Amino acid sequence: MQRLRNFLQQHCSDNGLIEVIDQxxxxxxxxxxxxxxxxxxxxxxxxxxxxxxxxNQKKLDVIxxxxxxxxxxxxxxIKGLAxxxxxxxxxxxxxxxxxxxxxxxxxxxxxxxNVTVGTIFSILxxxxxxxxxxxxxFLQPGKQQLAAGYVLYxxxxxxxxxxxxxxxxxTLDSRVGEYLLQRENIRVxxxxxxxxxNMSNQRFWKPAMQNYVADxxxxxxxPLGKRYNMRWVASMVAEIHRILTRGGVFMYPWxxxxxxxPGKLRLMYEANPMSLLMEQAGGKGSTSTESILxxxxxxxxxxxxxxxxxxxxxxxxxxxxxx
Ligand code: AHG
Ligand code: MN
Ligand code: MN
Ligand code: MN
Numbered sequence: 001m002q003r004l005r006n007f008l009q010q011h012c013s014d015n016g017l018i019e020v021i022d023q024x025x026x027x028x029x030x031x032x033x034x035x036x037x038x039x040x041x042x043x044x045x046x047x048x049x050x051x052x053x054x055x056n057q058k059k060l061d062v063i064x065x066x067x068x069x070x071x072x073x074x075x076x077x078i079k080g081l082a083x084x085x086x087x088x089x090x091x092x093x094x095x096x097x098x099x100x101x102x103x104x105x106x107x108x109x110x111x112x113x114n115v116t117v118g119t120i121f122s123i124l125x126x127x128x129x130x131x132x133x134x135x136x137x138f139l140q141p142g143k144q145q146l147a148a149g150y151v152l153y154x155x156x157x158x159x160x161x162x163x164x165x166x167x168x169x170x171t172l173d174s175r176v177g178e179y180l181l182q183r184e185n186i187r188v189x190x191x192x193x194x195x196x197x198n199m200s201n202q203r204f205w206k207p208a209m210q211n212y213v214a215d216x217x218x219x220x221x222x223p224l225g226k227r228y229n230m231r232w233v234a235s236m237v238a239e240i241h242r243i244l245t246r247g248g249v250f251m252y253p254w255x256x257x258x259x260x261x262p263g264k265l266r267l268m269y270e271a272n273p274m275s276l277l278m279e280q281a282g283g284k285g286s287t288s289t290e291s292i293l294x295x296x297x298x299x300x301x302x303x304x305x306x307x308x309x310x311x312x313x314x315x316x317x318x319x320x321x322x323x
């Protein structure tokens with residue numbers, strides 16, 4: 001089976017980008033190792049502090065962030081970094097050509113119960129005229145991403161990746177410490193009968209979203225005419241991976257408890273990379289009214305309403321939100 005590095009050399013003409021992806025993969029092996037050791041490595045539980053998102057940080061949020069930050073800042077080709085766990089962008093090498101944005105540990109509420117978590121990353125070209133620590137350098141719509149992917153720390157550790165030319169997955173063989181090619185040109189079914197949403201928030205959604213989900217629950221007796229199944233892992237990485245594997249739609253919509261925020265999830269660390277992967281696999285990423293990849297960020301920590309998955313189902317959600 002082909003090793004990640006060989007695959008990249010064959011499929012990507014940008015050597016700098018290959019270095020960056022390879023470094024993320026290398027760091028993710030250390031994160032995977034700590035996650036596997038869990039309590040034995042003393043990495044479970046809370047860090048006892050809040051991040052810029054107003055969330056309580058887990059120890060592993062901080063550890064994964066530091067591993068990525070230190071490992072990526074060491075690469076000469078990286079000009080700047082932005083992370084869910086860092087208040088400000090981190091300037092690196094002034095001559096670097098890339099910006100890397102990441103959610104170091106996604107689904108961190110799952111870490112203490114030994115359920116799937118992930119790392120999400122997005123790579124942008126660094127504008128020549130702006131410093132790598134300047135937030136404005138990062139404020140590019142998702143369609144400008146050069147590459148995006150995630151690492152899923154589950155029963156197996158997987159790396160799923162796009163460099164804008166299809167979606168590929170790799171399984172970490174811990175016996176040799178290498179990611180090996182698993183699936184090529186992943187395609188997501190256009191139709192589905194499976195959805196993922198945190199139903200406990202139902203009463204706080206907009207009427208259009210409430211109506212749509214009510215119709216999903218009506219099954220074959222409703223206007224959508226089929227019986228739907230539901231899954232909620234509470235790790236976006238796990239939900240998106242399930243959808244890339246067997247179809248579905250994942251939603252995290254606007255919520256009336258925080259009316260000024262467009263949604264809970266972060267545009268640049270979560271929604272953009274996952275939307276690029278889904279669109280590269282033939283699916284769609286939408287805010288429910290527009291393409292996520294076209295949203296112009298105003299700040300690195302911007303939030304967004306998210307509907308990602310099988311193209312026809314995402315289009316159906318958009319129809320419920322028209323007018
Ligand atoms: P993070 O752990 O990076 O803060 O992200 C958690 C996100 C996402 O992974 C997941 O889909 C969602 O939050 C879970 O939210 P609920 O707690 O509402 O289930
Ligand atoms: Mn978080
Ligand atoms: Mn996340
Ligand atoms: Mn996170």
